[in-house]
Amino acid sequence: MSIVQTAAAALRPVVVGVDVGGTKVLAAEVSPEGEVLRVARRRTPGRRVEEALVETAMDEAVAEVVAGRRLGGVGVAAAGFVDAAGERVAFAPHLPWRGRRVRAHLAERWRVPVLLDNDANCAARAEASYGAAVGADDALVLTLGTGIGGAVLLDGALHRGSNGMAGEFGHMQVVPDGRGCECGGSGCWEQYSSGNALVRHAAAALADGATGALADLVAASDDGLTGPLVTQAAEQDDPVAVAAFASVGDWLGVGVANLVAAFDPAVVVVGGGVSAAGDLLLAPARVALERSLVASTERVVPPLLEARFGPEAGVVGAASMVRDALGRTPRTRRRSRRRRPT
């Protein structure tokens, strides 16, 4: 960067993405190229507190990131159901918001453009803008964490659905009268293909007396059996861990085949903590996808790709959402704003 470019960048207002999850609030300054430049974290105050307390935690994290510079806009990724208008968090399992007009409250606090969407949609925006879904008109983006988050990109835009609830792939039933799910249903896909399913599979094998790298790692860990430990053990070829990924991957492929039959996307992107295992997860998933997909020899089977972004997908996508909106501001307004003395 030349000195002139550096000076221009310093004057440019800061665009921030905020990801509000069940345990933490992550705020980040994100560059126009999707790079995370600076981050701040706060603990999420819990779900049995006053609704505004979450916004106070967000406020603190954003202020720390902005550090006295000019704020241009904030995109918010929320772990919950956001309505079709992007105004309210209808409900969120781990947050106190119940139908709260989160977007308006935050825009009033910060006095800049604020946009709100759910975390899975924001992760999809990150992949579509800078990651594995760049250039794909139609893409499905799955986030395998505790459960399955999902987002639908059609003609390059997010399909949010008439309630803003499109992409709830994790609660499609794949087993009649199957495993009970937190949603109240049974046999939901995320009961068979998710971080929870991975740990459950490995835990059952260990309870049956399996030994090896995973058993050793668990014995040495303060936190007991976790998803990252299963990934670590699978990378060391531990048979229990590899079998857990094979099962979760096989179910991933079966469910993706169902989605491909319905949407016929050009690409399917898999992110979230479980996807950090890469081909340990995706190789068995690709086999199951080819096997389960209708007319797989008569079509181009979409590639099943690992997401580019990890835990920062939410903030990157949230920032991209608001940056896109700022870019759509009519030219005259942008010009007059530039002319304003600063």
Add this chain to the structure above:
Amino acid sequence: MSIVQTAAAALRPVVVGVDVGGTKVLAAEVSPEGEVLRVARRRTPGRRVEEALVETAMDEAVAEVVAGRRLGGVGVAAAGFVDAAGERVAFAPHLPWRGRRVRAHLAERWRVPVLLDNDANCAARAEASYGAAVGADDALVLTLGTGIGGAVLLDGALHRGSNGMAGEFGHMQVVPDGRGCECGGSGCWEQYSSGNALVRHAAAALADGATGALADLVAASDDGLTGPLVTQAAEQDDPVAVAAFASVGDWLGVGVANLVAAFDPAVVVVGGGVSAAGDLLLAPARVALERSLVASTERVVPPLLEARFGPEAGVVGAASMVRDALGRTPRTRRRSRRRRPT
């Protein structure tokens, strides 16, 4: 209609929809309001004949409908996989077409605009233009016949997918290692919710010695047990027939819940032969949809509606497709055409 209007209508070129199914070719003149004005039928020559023979049958049916008047355009609904460009029939279980450029061949024969799509998409166009999906931005249209046909309307337009294969809902797996399917897979949704599933359910009960209205109807019929007989018996409260609809309807609701979780549409329309039973099918389906759908108390559950169009859905939708395209012809071209002496 005034005499002037009648004269204008007589001069207006005829718009025709053609539905090419496994057993018959149906051609129809369709009014701008979606009314079928005149029809002609031919037998489909089978799937082991020369590819062009199907087009000859279509030619005859269209000529009979046009009856010497001026042809404006033809929309074709084909029972098969049509590519994303709407040019080729990639393959069709009951027709000889294997990757044939059907659209171009027909446009050359008829020397008018010809558009091609699969029958499920055409049925959806009929419902979106004139039927149960009018005014709904996002709708799913299912056709329950031998199997399940499906179509996806998003923002008022058909979502065809990157291979032109979106909406293959019938081959989403709902039972692991379930019933074998003609597609080569197992546990496909249409094995549990379709005309075939209805007949299979009723046949099993009759084989177990069930008596009643359905058994009597079957004994008196030359064709043995058929879907329409099950419908007729269910309308007479025959317990075997009612139970068959309850099972097919329950599975319909479970599968629709999966689709609603993924797409979040404003409305779901069910057509095809099985839907002629109305609430015998849809009442149990609505119960299962409410029960199976994630967050059903936090959202507007989309209404599950009976399609307006029956066996004519394909021709009406095919005609609507080509009429819309004619309407999009640039104004200058339309004007110059009007000025042409006739």
